[in-house]
Amino acid sequence: MNESVSDYLYYAAWIMLFLIALGTASTDISIQQQAQHSMQEAATVDHRLFTTFGSVEEETYSGAEVLQSIQSIQNIRANIQAEGVTFQQTLDIDSTDVSMINLRKTYKVQYVRDASGTVTTIIFT
Structure with a gap:
């Protein structure tokens, strides 16, 4: 019985590690996609235009x-x-x-x- 319990704990630990690795990989991929989207958006923005909440004064x-x-x-x-x-x-x-x-x-x-x-x-x- 001890062997089956230790085997069960061993497999449960490996399954948990596998699930944690999958979750981490999924999070990393979504962060990488967001970073690529931000870089692409920054490259296509017209930097001569801007939005301001203050009063616009003459340049x-x-x-x-x-x-x-x-x-x-x-x-x-x-x-x-x-x-x-x-x-x-x-x-x-x-x-x-x-x-x-x-x-x-x-x-x-x-x-x-x-x-x-x-x-x-x-x-x-």
Whole structure:
């Protein structure tokens, strides 16, 4: 009788271990699927759009930030208009006069987009 009870306990322990392993594997698979879904969603989100619960204030930039934007215009891939002058994305920054940009001024910004939503022109006023 002792052997049958010890065998029963032995098999019960193995069955419990097997069930725990199945439960852990199932949980791990669902966590992995959630992580993949989160990564895929993060990759497809348009980071230029956001939701806020506070009041939406006008976006402003300093003159130095405007100047920096003009300097990196080819990376931005949009035309920039400031102080009535339009800077094309194909400009040569070394031969461009940007002296009209007032570094102490605060500029408000407007974005001009095409039909697909891509920014084509940034207007600083």
